[in-house]
Amino acid sequence: MPDPVVGLIGCGFIGRFHSRNLRGAIRTELTPARYIAVCDRELQRAHDFAAITAAEVVTNRAEDVLGAPGLNAVYICTETSEHPALVKHAAARGLAVFCEKPLATSLSEVEEMVQGVEAAGVINQVGLVLRYSPVFTVLKELMANPGLGPLLTAHLRDDQFFPIRGHYASAWRGDVQKAGGGTLIEHSIHDIDLFHWLFGDIERVRCHTRFTSGHEGVEDVALVTFQHAGGVQTTLSSIWHAIDERPSTRRLEIFYEGGWFATEHDFIGPIRYQLRSGPEVEISADEVIDRYREIAGLDDVELQLATRGMLEDYRFLQCVQIGQAAFPGFRTALAAHRVVDACYRSARDGREVALA
16 A cells, blocks of 8 residues: 555644644654645645645645645544535545544434445544543453443533633634534534443433523533443533633543442543442553553554554554554444434433434
8 A cells, every 4th residue: 555645624723633643653654654735724824734744735725635646645624514525525536534523513414424435445534532542441441340240320521611712723613503513512422432432332312402602503511311222321411611721621430330430531540440349449540551552552652652642643544554444433433423413302302312
């Protein structure tokens, strides 16, 4: 397979994140990739990126990136409503696609995107970054202990400042036409994917939403009960607030018949737990990283990428280089979008909704 030749469309907050990660992964020389093109509707912002990345193509026209000579992979980091058309055009050109979450503002568009990339046979990955979280990976392994007995319940509280007042260098998340909704689709699609991963398929949902910040169709509170295969119920509280100095945080508690686990960190750690007998125990952040290294089979350089949040981008470049399916792919995101859609229908209709 040819070496990855990458372009990036959308130089906002999440574009900066992936741009940094791409540069970090390329510097390791583990993947012989080139990062050659950047695009943003604000041309000066694209030039600012190019000054750091040395990109050869600097433009405010997405088609200039998609048609750049030698390009075989593209990052799509624009407003959510723009994702479907850009993915369609990238797939038609045979480009590997990394698209940020949410994939689209509606379930029907996501279904079309999945069909499109699969029909074109292009490598596809979505930015569900919690799949690369050391703390949740280690937690998943701890939960595999058969001595815990049955899972009783779990609750996740996810809170974040409403990202429209400059934190992300944009305000489009306050526009339902561009975002598709509020905290549930834009932020907690991560949490829904996490619940699917940790606790199994979601079969039914009951959701309540509230709109307090004055942005029509953009909820800032979502309270959800999930029923998983096997009858286990878990709950999610997703909140956008106006506490600007408070970082985005996730607090997860899990109860088994014979065990309790908790973490307030969604990336490194620590993890606290208590079993049927004995005191509460803490697994430090350093130990979480050591365990993650073993579980994921990372070498020293890969571990450095992982601890800096760069591993998902490195894995994408690897998959482009060897022609292998990337993870998590669009079909993984589709499962989360189906749950999001059921949640919104539940909130709208005031009833529990079963997933097909």
